[in-house]
Amino acid sequence: LHPAPVDRLINELGKLPGIGRRTAQRLAFHILRSDDAEAFALADALREVKEAIGLCERCFNLAEGDLCRICSTPSRQQSVICVVEEPQDVIPIERTGEYRGLYHVLGGALSPIDGIDPEDLKIAELVARVGDETVQEIVIATNPTTTGEATAHHIAERVRAERPGLSLTRLASGLPVGADLEHADEVTLGRAFSGRRAVV
Numbered sequence: 001l002h003p004a005p006v007d008r009l010i011n012e013l014g015k016l017p018g019i020g021r022r023t024a025q026r027l028a029f030h031i032l033r034s035d036d037a038e039a040f041a042l043a044d045a046l047r048e049v050k051e052a053i054g055l056c057e058r059c060f061n062l063a064e065g066d067l068c069r070i071c072s073t074p075s076r077q078q079s080v081i082c083v084v085e086e087p088q089d090v091i092p093i094e095r096t097g098e099y100r101g102l103y104h105v106l107g108g109a110l111s112p113i114d115g116i117d118p119e120d121l122k123i124a125e126l127v128a129r130v131g132d133e134t135v136q137e138i139v140i141a142t143n144p145t146t147t148g149e150a151t152a153h154h155i156a157e158r159v160r161a162e163r164p165g166l167s168l169t170r171l172a173s174g175l176p177v178g179a180d181l182e183h184a185d186e187v188t189l190g191r192a193f194s195g196r197r198a199v200v
């Protein structure tokens with residue numbers, strides 16, 4: 001019913017998470033009504049984020065260039081690596097102000113049902129980093145969900161096999177079970193961080 005380019009825009013918007021057909025249509029008409037500068041700014045932002053942002057070659061956090069902002073800050077503690085599932089998990093941990101070390105972003109969690117096996121995550125890369133003697137502690141901060149726990153367990157085994165004596169910690173309980181780190185409030189997360197415990 002709409003001209004083809006309008007349909008195309010509605011289709012593309014409708015692929016975004018949480019955007020149903022009706023919302024996609026409403027957004028498309030909003031874009032059509034808005035002035036050219038505003039609409040092109042949106043198009044440019046989309047293009048730029050895909051062209052300029054990649055993954056840090058060391059920790060796989062989002063990066064503009066080879067290394068992310070955290071890996072390229074020399075004052076960060078090089079002896080601690082906090083393992084998270086996704087790049088968006090780094091932000092709430094940074095906001096707590098409790099952590100000054102480095103990160104390792106796995107790119108997801110183990111989920112055999114969904115076909116996500118260890119090879120699909122940056123686990124081998126983590127094991128390689130752990131081989132470096134400057135690393136003194138690994139903090140496992142995967143989500144307190146079934147897949148997050150399975151991932152934590154797997155990582156603990158792999159890290160132990162590589163560096164038997166290395167300190168391995170897990171965020172303290174208090175984080176709501178089944179919730180994502182991304183949605184934890186910073187006070188709770190900060191407390192979970194300072195109270196982290198050895199993995200047994």
Ligand SMILES: [Zn+2]
Nearest residue numbers: 056059068071
């Ligand atoms: Zn990095």
